[in-house]
Amino acid sequence: MKAAHPDALPIAGGTDVMVEINFDRHRPPAFLDLTRVAELSEWGPEDGILRIGAGVTYTRLIDELADRIPGLAMASRTVGSPQIRNRGTVGGNLGSASPAGDAHPALLASRAVVELASVGGTRRVPVRDFFVGPKRNAMRTDELIAAFLIEPAQGPQQFSKVGTRNAMVIAVCSFALALEPERRRVGTGIGSAAPTPVTAPEAESFIEGVLDEHGLWQKRAPVAESALARFGELVAAAARPIDDVRGTAAYRRYALAVMARRSFVWAWNEYRGAA
């Protein structure tokens, strides 16, 4: 259907799309109602990872999957309001590809994969390669987002978001973290502080180096304050923020360094306590 009508606008929860329509910013020649496609609202295990349909709502992610993907569940709780979480979906977040999308940092930190479907078949794109520009993603016009694939948490995960309220806010900036003790790996994701959601690869390698060098994964010992501060700085340095109505670039950098350091300490203390 999408191949026959490439200009038809896919709509799931409508929390982004309907705003465009209500304000007459966009008048598509046709709509594709994805809520009629039952498979999109299903999730289940697949080869040790989770395959989650693009139409699973934030409310369901929180209610049904918080134990397996706590980072994304934390991010989901910060989305809008109950009304919005009852309709909004990760598939829609990926489709809109806003740099401020709440799900994106958690998906990046967990190295999730996006499954795109077309009449030609399906292809899977790592979420780290999915965002190609502001509100632009790697989808072709004949493709739809079918699902995303995400590993059940391998260790503690965190998500932080700065905004003017506890609800109904577009992030000023946000940060997600995932620890993978078995692989001795640390994942990061930054929202609302660059043209696209981004990771902080230098911060990841730096802190992985510190943890390895001092045998901290085995010892479950505290991380030196200087290393935590450097981790925060490197996360802030990975951002490319601008001044806009929600905040200044300087504030975003500052807040990211704080959030990164705090998130790491929270996650690391959880890891240490889980021994």
Next chain:
Amino acid sequence: MRIACTVNGRPRVAEDVWEGASLLAVLRENMDLPGSKNACEQGECGSCSVYLDGRLVCACLVLGGQAQGREVATVEGLASGDALHPVQEAFLEAGAVQCGFCTPGFVVATHDLLTRTPRPTTVEIREALAGNICRCTGYAKIIDAVHLAADRMAPR
């Protein structure tokens, strides 16, 4: 386009609906149900809160056609004849109504909260009503009303 769905337990049909119309527009303009209010049209204010297949949603963010064949429940469906629903009575008694524009949305969202959480804490109430905005005053009386409704509906 033509939209047929169940609204407040009764089958309803709307004819000649623009394909881009929201469920809110269909309810207000085609089905003579103006209880759900039209304010922000972007899901920010909660004034158009309704149930779609039992889930609390902003009717302004549901495309009319997405309601085809589904069950919608609006604020008009809460009262039984002349007898107000306990949530509606509590809002009146607690003085949680000032201009009244946001009230239908708050009433439906409160109904949803008390269905899921019969004895909510104040924090839970604030969280559950975070998507509903009142521009007249603060939220103290509204929170009082939710507690009052909870007391009536699920006595300790």
